[in-house]
Amino acid sequence: QKEVEQDPGPLSVPEGAIVSLNCTYSNSAFQYFMWYRQYSRKGPELLMYTYSSGNKEDGRFTAQVDKSSKYISLFIRDSQPSDSATYLCAMSGMDSNYQLIWGAGTKLIIKP
Amino acid sequence: DAGVIQSPRHEVTEMGQEVTLRCKPISGHNSLFWYRQTMMRGLELLIYFNNNVPIDDSGMPEDRFSAKMPNASFSTLKIQPSEPRDSAVYFCASSGTVGKGYGYTFGSGTRLTVV
Numbered sequence: 001q002k003e004v005e006q007d008p009g010p011l012s013v014p015e016g017a018i019v020s021l022n023c024t025y026s027n028s029a030f031q032y033f034m035w036y037r038q039y040s041r042k043g044p045e046l047l048m049y050t051y052s053s054g055n056k057e058d059g060r061f062t063a064q065v066d067k068s069s070k071y072i073s074l075f076i077r078d079s080q081p082s083d084s085a086t087y088l089c090a091m092s093g094m095d096s097n098y099q100l101i102w103g104a105g106t107k108l109i110i111k112p
Numbered sequence: 113d114a115g116v117i118q119s120p121r122h123e124v125t126e127m128g129q130e131v132t133l134r135c136k137p138i139s140g141h142n143s144l145f146w147y148r149q150t151m152m153r154g155l156e157l158l159i160y161f162n163n164n165v166p167i168d169d170s171g172m173p174e175d176r177f178s179a180k181m182p183n184a185s186f187s188t189l190k191i192q193p194s195e196p197r198d199s200a201v202y203f204c205a206s207s208g209t210v211g212k213g214y215g216y217t218f219g220s221g222t223r224l225t226v227v
Contacts, residue, residue, distance in 0.1 A: 043116075043203050043218030044155075088155070098143065098207075099168070100216075102155045 003027050006089055006103030014111050019076040023089035023103045030091040033065050035074045038086045048074065079110045116219035118204050124225045130192040133222045135204030136185055143207040146179055146189050150200045194226045
């Protein structure tokens with residue numbers, strides 16, 4: 001079993017829909033939780049970052065962490081075609097927190 | 113800020129040849145990472161430098177791979193000899209926050225094909 005599980009998709013939704021992307025993990029020591037967005041032929045870029053539990057909102061994006069369930073989510077409201085990309089979750093613990101454990105990435109397609 | 117700059121963008125080489133990938137991190141960033149991305153294995157950390165010193169090279173797959181960081185503005189990843197299974201996209205990333213798991217800035221990657 002992988003430390004971080006993420007459905008690779010693809011997930012295809014119509015423009016304007018609310019998108020929910022998720023990751024589950026097994027290591028209870030993880031404290032930092034990140035979402036990266038990767039466009040085709042580009043490197044990943046940090047989208048959202050959360051420390052420990054709770055919610056964080058940034059414009060149309062909301063990141064949620066539920067440590068009791070070992071489950072993290074990224075919600076995208078009013079999705080746009082420009083949101084079409086692969087979304088990768090990543091997480092790390094306190095001891096070697098330069099070492100990110102990555103999900104496989106979910107490919108998201110927003111249809112105009 | 114030009115971001116993390118990698119060269120070349122694409123590299124096609126024959127099995128057995130030496131390949132050198134180059135990276136210029138963001139000025140002022142003191143952490144540098146080399147990653148490899150494949151469909152099968154996703155993103156894998158190869159090596160981590162802090163203040164130009166290799167801290168963790170446990171992800172380097174074998175002795176054919178080597179990495180150097182002679183100064184704060186330049187790093188190389190070398191594969192010698194190259195094999196078809198080395199075909200992947202290689203990313204360099206830098207961070208100004210030492211030892212933290214967030215705030216990495218990735219380059220656009222080098223797509224390596226070994227035939």
